[in-house]
Amino acid sequence: MDGIRGPAEPTKHNARTIAALTSNPGCARRRVLDAAGVDKKALAEHLGAPAPFGDSPFALARGNVFESIVKANGAAELIRLLREMLDLSLPEVAYHALDNVAGRESLDTRHRRSVQLLREAARSAEDSGTLFAHPLLRLDVGGRAVYLEPDLIAFQIAGRFHIVEIKSFPVIDRRAEPEKVAAAAIQSAVYVMAMRDFVASLGHDPEIVSHDVVLVCPRDFSNTPTAALIDVRKQLTTLRRQLDRLENLDSILGVLPPGLTLELRPDSTGARTRPVGELDEALKHLEPRYAPECLSVCEMSLRCREESQGRTEALGRSVQEQLGGIEFASEVLSLAAGTRPPSIHEEEAARMLRAAHRLRSQCLGETA
């Protein structure tokens, strides 16, 4: 694994990148790259096919503004919402900001501080309504510890922790964009999982971390926060399965040539010196499973799209299915025109394609 990455530091995962692991689980290339901690962004750039997405500074600014509104005055506004939603009847709520102090603390120190406070909260028998802002949790991903920073963890009377996720997309007339809610749910599930692992390590029942996460968003066109509970049980199962698979790569790794590496060999100035041709060769051993959906989530997507040129998978899963799962567009056409006899397992698809071809030619006045 380390050989594949080379001497570079493994890239740091965060909730978003871990959540992304669930989007195309069948892709061996991505699984190996992620498990090895390869910097996919740098790799794609060096290959001349940089990731086709980015964040607008306006979106980032808006996210930060909204988060600071929610957390202002010891999260007063949020506590009001939580009281309504979780029946948090306590008059007082303690608020611990666990953010980086003066930018000097190491991740490890911050993590230790978070652990200490959360341990006390989990052990405490009394009903202490407490909010922890930006605690640093740890999760094992592909055999490596990853630090995660949820927006907030709420601890409430019934003895359950709730992950609070603050997002700046609006909820308008009680509706939000489903894709955005889905993305927030899977990211929150990552935090729930990390928190559960943590309380389990203290000997508590992991279930004291609720599978209902609190999603806080701006309401309508305002900056006023509104909150909703989201059940992330399904996302937890999916995540667990993907993380387990990440550790079980033996079947893929076993067939890789020894010494395979994707290192970029930066020189002393940081310029990448690895010949692109060599990388191309190395990548060939890691089979991608490209789908158009990759374009919005995976840094390597443009590169993989290039490789899947001429294949029906590049047209989308539903198109590929309609074409009977035939791998190449050229094969589809030769089967449809009847210029190539189908193999035994292609017969069904070929019959359908020939019928489609006949009808299409009839209607467009072409010769069949």
Added chain:
Amino acid sequence: MTTLTALARAHAVESGCAQPITTVRHVHVADRPFACVPLALAGEANAPLAALVGDERERPRLLVVHQPRDRDQRFGFAHRMGQLFQGYIARFPSVVQERVHESTRPVDGPQLWVPNPRSTAFLKLFGRSTRYRSVDGPYPVEETVPRLGRWLTQFVHEAEYPGQSMLLEATTVLTQHWATGQSAVEDAHLPALMAWLLTPDGMNGRAAALAAEDPVTHPPAGPATDPTFDREVLAPAMAAYDAASNPVARRTAKERLESALRGQLAPTWDLVWQAIGLMRQLPPGERVVKRWVRDVRSNQTFYLRLNDGSPPQPKRDGAVAAARRLSRLERTQANYEAQRAFDDPLVMAEHRLAGNAFVGTVVEVEVDRFTGKARRPLIKVRTDDPVSLVSGTVLDPRRERQKAEILEVEQDEDALIISLELAGGMGNKTKEPPPPRSLPTEGEEVCYSALSDEFKRDGDFPSLDETPWTHGGPPVPVRVTNEDVQEDWS
């Protein structure tokens, strides 16, 4: 996605050219459409940044919000857009004067074009954020603002019904008529889609589409802007505008901002008009005009409501309204599907491939066949299509009033022989032979399917006042309050 469309995509991959998937156009293209290309500020709920609007390709009107977080500027934008759009609608006597009756005569009416579905979603929210604004009280707005909100809501709501041509999205309309050699995800990017349809000489579609993915030469069609443009051009230009301390500096900063935004919008504006031009070249389907007349009538009804003091559209439908809407959606969908197939052999071919329709030759006709006193001729049709129908009523769009009941389906070597009992559409006189051409004759090619374009009555729903308590009781009438005007806006 049907097999025929998927096959067309495979053809496009191999040939490098987009492939037709219809033989006619299934939308109406108005004589004077109104195009609207909006841009929104990233991260905000629904902050308009700029738009190019208008009904003349050569004279787009640029609307800019120089500081999108400023509420007054935002409603100033709505006011100017409202003036232009309502001025446009006022030019149609079909909406604001005459009474249009159900007819198949083309009428001139308003039609809104946007680049893509995200633009529609943006206009929907923009309608929501403006239609409850009030002309008095705190933060008053011009009368045009709530009226624009209600018009936009009308267009966006009606656009949910299949087959309408009131609001057309360029990417949606084009992909309903052509298949490219890329995926639906890539087709959603208007520049890449148009690169397949209007490929420059000497290039193939794929190469042209790849070139069109460069956001510097081909800005995204909005409403989301390119993040790099935001960072490198827009943010500094806005900061300069905010920092300008004297009128001269302010004007320079304003011009810089406007020219940057125009640069992002103009390519999309041209693409939308090219899309309109492409669609005009296709011959319209026979039943398109019937649907278009319905669109114009809907706008006319809406216009009357707008002027008789009716409240704005509610935030959410009440129980009865929602049930009615769903029922209408279902009926419209079924009719549209049938009309598309009846108008277009290539669409009918999809139904044939799926086994729900067949084309064949009449091999036998028994005219004088009676059930009681009613004439019930029998025909036998020989077809090569993979028919999966075994019983039920089918009809041929060329004899829409004549129902055919499937009696028997027999295998005849590679073909099928289907026996059909015909009823209706052949005159009322039992003693005399049916009028010429009212019945299929031997050797004629016929096309039968289970599709039907029959008028279906609206279901029975209680009136609003009689909404049962199980469904929340009668809905509270929409009142325009200033409640959300007070909110702290982002």
